[in-house]
Amino acid sequence: MKFITPQRLNPGDTVAVISPSAGLPNLFPHIFNYGISVLQEEFNLKVKEMGTARAANERLYNNPKQRAEDLNQAFADPNIKGIFCSIGGDDAIRILPYLDLELILRNPKIVIGSSDNTTFLAYLNQLGLVTFYGPTVMAGISQLRNLDPSYKKHVTDLLFQPHNEYEYHPFDYWSQGYPDWSYTDNVGKINEEKQNTERWKWLQGYGIKKGRLFGGNIEVFEMMKGTKYFPKVEFFDDKVLFLENGEGTTTVNHIKRILRSYGVQGILSRIQGLIFGRARDYSPQEKEQLDNTITSVIQKEFEQYDLPIITNFDMGHTDPMSIIPLGISVEVNSEDQQITLMEPSVS
Structure with missing residues (x-):
């Protein structure tokens, strides 16, 4: 498949903000407004809120049709x-039947979101459009000023400045969760009590593997399974699959069963690498249990000893x-423990 790479953003451009799932901008307008101000002031973008962006x-x-x-x-x-998503939720899958696919593919542009937005990001990618799994206006963008300055550069590098190659690096620190959004004093803040410097973990892998990125939220993919919107098994050929789980809602045993399902479908034998985002709200013991479980399923149950596996990656609900x-x-280089984009993410 030949993928359509959208054009980059430039300062002064107009971006849309949508709420394809939950109505949190209506519940916490101060968090939403601050995220809008970050897009305007930090990236010099104009913002157009679509009709349901602040809907209850x-x-x-x-x-779902309006969304x-x-x-x-x-x-x-x-x-x-x-196009930026305001936040995630739990039922964006219901908008898929109403998407105008011909219109969308005729007018490719950056669309970015995470969590429940996996539904249409993954589906549009199957149809050939490069889409972006990343921060939302309320979760990630709104907190940008309280994150390391390297994060703003990362967003700029991926969305504004085409690079022939781009190497990912672990961030120096990360946090999970936010102070109570009900209080306006917490606008833009991260949870400083839950900061950590724990880096990526390379569980296995040899040499250099190459493929095309595909993935999203592991729970949302479970909602998509069995529908026409979940990829056919052949789509996973030569993919580097990335997965992340939500806010402590997926147990280690559940992830084990999901991975086992992927193995039985033949997906694990087709991919060129597996990247897991940080497990949100897991204890250190649970994270160790998760790493051991992932390795056990892939090695013992499906004999994939050379498949690169990276966990605790800076991606997901942190x-x-x-x-x-x-x-x-x-390119996933297990010898040097490097993950590098081999072509521009935007044109």
Whole structure:
């Protein structure tokens, strides 16, 4: 498959903000507003809020077609150069039947989100569009000023400045969760009590593997399984699969069963690497148990001894959150423990 790489963002561009899942901008407008101000002031972007961006949860839940129309209109508008999701949620899968796929593919542009946004990011990528798994306006963008300055550079490198090659590096520290969003004093803040300097873990792998990035939230993929929106097994050929779990909602045993399912489908024998994001709200003991479980399933049950496995990667429901471009070629070097994009993420 030939993937369509969207054009980069430039200072002064207009980006759309959508709420394809939960209505948290309506519940916590101060967090949402601050994220908008970060896009405007830190990246010099103009922001257009689509019709349901601030809609209440009940309206969003009752109107998946309206949510989809916002996404369709954002792609159709030639003045909009990129699309940011406000936050995740749990039912974005319901917008998929209403997406205007021909319109979207005729008007490729950056679309970025995470968690429940996996549904349409993964589906559009299967159709050939490079999409971006990364921070949302309320979770990641809103906190940018309280993260290391290297994170702003990372966002700029992936979305604004095409690089022929781009090497990922672990961030010096990360945090999980936020102070109570009900209090306006917590605008833009990270959870300083839950900071950590724990780096990536390379569990196994030999030599250099190459493939194209694909993945998202492991729980959302479970919702997609059995539908026409989940990839056919052949799609996983030569992919580097990345997965992350939500806020402590997926136990180690559940992840074991999901991986076993991937193995039985033949997915694990087709991919060129497996990257796991940080397990949110796991204790150190649970993280060790997760690493041992992943290795055990892949080695003992499916005899994939050479498959590179990296865990605790800066991706998922912790901050800073690396931006992962689905469909872009990547090199996983187990000898030097490097992960490098081998082509520009934007054109």
